[in-house]
Amino acid sequence: MSDSQKITETVAKFMPDKESDPLIHKHGYIGKPFSRVDGQLKVKGEARFTAEFKIDNLVYAALVCSTIAKGRAVKIDASEAEKVPGFIAVITHENAPKMKAPPLQDITDISKGFAASNLPVLDNKVNWDGQPLAVVVAETLDQAEYAASLVRVEYEVETPSVSFDDLKAEAVVPSDILGEPPEVKIGDADKGLAEAEVTVDNIYRTPRYNHNAIEPHATIAAWDDDGNLTIFDSTQTVNLYKHTLAGIFSLKPEEVRVIGPFVGGGFGGKGGLWTNTPLCAAAAKVAKRPVKLVLSREGVFRVVGGRTVSEQRVALGANKDGKFTALIHSGTTATTTHAKNPEQFTFPARHLYASDNIFIGQKVVNLDTVANTWMRAPGESIGTFALESAIDELAYKLNIDPIELRRINEPEKDPTRGTEFSSRNLIEAYKRGAEKFGWSGRNPEPSSQRDGKWLIGQGVATAYYPVYRFPATARVRISADGTAIVQAAANEMGMGTATVQIQHAAERLGLPIDKVSFHYGDSDLPDAPIMAGGSSQTGTIVAAVQAAVEKAHRELLALAGDDYDSPLASTKYEQIEARDSGLFRTDEANKGETYSSMLQRAGQDFVEVEASSEMPLEVMNYSMASYGAHFCEVRVSEESGEVRVSRWLGSFDCGRILNPKTAASQFRGGIIMGIGMALTEETLFDERKGRIMNRSLAEYHVPVNLDVPHIEIIYNDIPDEQAPLGAHGIGEIGITGAAAAVANAIFHASGKRVRDLPITLDKLL
Ligand code: MOS
Secondary structure (H helix, E strand, C coil): CCHHHHHHHCHHHCCCCCCCCCCCCCCCCCCCCCCCCCHHHHHCCCCCCHHHCCCCCCEEEEEEECCCCCEEEEEEECCCHHHCCCEEEEECCCCCCCCCCCCECCCCCCCCCCECCCCCCCCCEECCCCCEEEEEEECCHHHHHHHHHCCEEEEEECCCCCCHHHHHHHCECCCCECCECCEEEECCHHHHHHCCCEEEEEEEEECCECCCCCCCCEEEEEECCCCCEEEEECCCCHHHHHHHHHHHCCCCHHHEEEECCCCCCCCCCCCCECCHHHHHHHHHHHHCCCEEEECCHHHHHHHCCCECCEEEEEEEEECCCCCEEEEEEEEEEEECCCCCCCCCCCHHHHHCCCCCCEEEEEEEEECCCCCCCCCCCCCHHHHHHHHHHHHHHHHHHHCCCHHHHHHHCCCCCCCCCCCCECCCCHHHHHHHHHHHHCHHHCCCCCCCCEECCEEEEEEEEEEEEECCCCCCEEEEEEECCCCEEEECCCCCCCCCHHHHHHHHHHHHHCCCHHHEEEECCECCCCCCCCCCCCCCHHHHHHHHHHHHHHHHHHHHHHHHCCCCCCCCCCCCHHHEEEECCEEEECCCCCCEEEHHHHHHHCCCCEEEEEEECCCCHHHHHCECEEEEEEEEEEEEECCCCCEEEEEEEEEEECECCCCHHHHHHHHHHHHHHHHHHHHCCCCCEECCCCEECCCCCCCCCCCCHHHCCCEEEEECCCCCCCCHHHECCCCCCCCCCHHHHHHHHHHHHHCCCCCECCCCHHHHC
């Protein structure tokens, strides 16, 4: 039995535990708090993650990584490694199978796959500290790691460009920011600022961050005798990995299969392919055995990039009544010549506030580092820190409540695109949040609330993340036994993807929820660029499944044809609805037939179709985004500067919520990451050597349970008519604005405004 079969078999046990309002559809599956269908497998330890697949004849790989940031490996001496018992092979640029450099990650064209960097997979030219230079394969993991430690590399060292502070003055305007113009000018922002009655104009800094998913990057690679490559991988996109790997190894896409039913966290770090995956495949080719390569925690810091550093300026001008006369958000990030990732920190400012005068501008500086990459809400999370801190600063200067200031500047249309909003109820989210959080009881005066040595403060900030959707393909099989299988090359990192898609398919097919299975996590499923990224996956699959179900229904009607034994003879698609395990006429309630009956009459065991969704025209025609309002309460110790987040409420506006339980979990996960971003997380980077200094969870601090209070989640649940199922993506919205909410609460508590993250004790004393 496959894992995905096992998953769907558990679904019947997870019926809803409370009635929700019947916003949608007659069967009531949408909007109900189903528990995750993969939950039981996970708590029982039966969910198999990449490194746990049992493969015969498996051997192990370990990496040898560069200890300099720039130069050339002139000699790689593995003679001592070869003497280690169990040693099988060492793979360097000299004996590796031919690998083509992959194309860059670029969500404007994801058809050919992409990697996080377009450097050759294995090369003796060193581009960053930590770059893999050799792979050692041995019979056991210990032998591989020990042998790898004995490989000696001689370098020709060059001086790397690794200091952001030294080089930021030379920053340039990139060609585009994720397909959007790098600069936007509306009116005259400098003039608007000069003429404003009240202004704020400050620099905000955010450090580097690194990915620390619980499951490190892992791969098992195996070649068969015909030269087909099978990869088990912890990836956010089996399908795009398939295409990228096919390109690297000059294979046809159908000669590569990528399998990954469970992923222990990705957050953007498993979206673009990193070198560990093709290196594992190359090692398997040389060793002529299946190879497993699991990155150590340190290995993830070396091989996988994180979020870039940023320096941002936000300048706001307003009249005394609070109306903006100017909005400027500009700044610089670091990327590399072998990545294309400026980090879209100005995206929120392009869409959140009305002003006659706007200037948006981003610059980048190229450094000799590992490729920076997506990290949960890339750009938006650090951009909202700066923007939403500045709004709070202006509110204090104006003596206007920060929620009221946002209401005053709420735009009617998208301020930079000029398009209508498909659905935007941010102010409603603030209203509901304020009421529930008790905002009106707050004394706005800084340092006015205390409990012994603890100063108490509350802050708000806006969350913003755009809606993305990609055209995709899904397959639906409706069987005569009254069951259905829905298939899409989707990816489950624990968000509830399978759960929500089963809810959706059961609703659309009119089948009981325990009769519907969802298969995913395998690139042999319909070929489509589906990615658990950009908060796009749910809408992307929903639209494809919708197309496939419609096609299946049309085929079933065609089977009935004009056979007068069928109650659906000569019925048009427009006349039917799916319910009670079949199709029924909408004009004559009794006229209809179950799927089983239709298929039996036609002498078929099943009907199976594949269909693709349309281009995401809605995203082009409308301004579409998820929104939210964070309410954060902190306690700041007057003695030590220690900050405790004591209360949190997130009030979201993300269209229709498909599953309150999995959605709340997504929102909370984002907010917890935001708390980390605000208070603890920081990659310590040696600006002389270009080396990350805290490559472990002992020194790279993420929030633990005691750092996180109960997080209350509420949402508007107002469907967006333009979006599939009325739902916006919710994977990334939670972290956006969260760090600003903490910073604003800290200012309210202590009177100290910190504009560079993380807000550690030393900055508050
Ligand atoms: Mo998200 S950073 O697109 O995985």
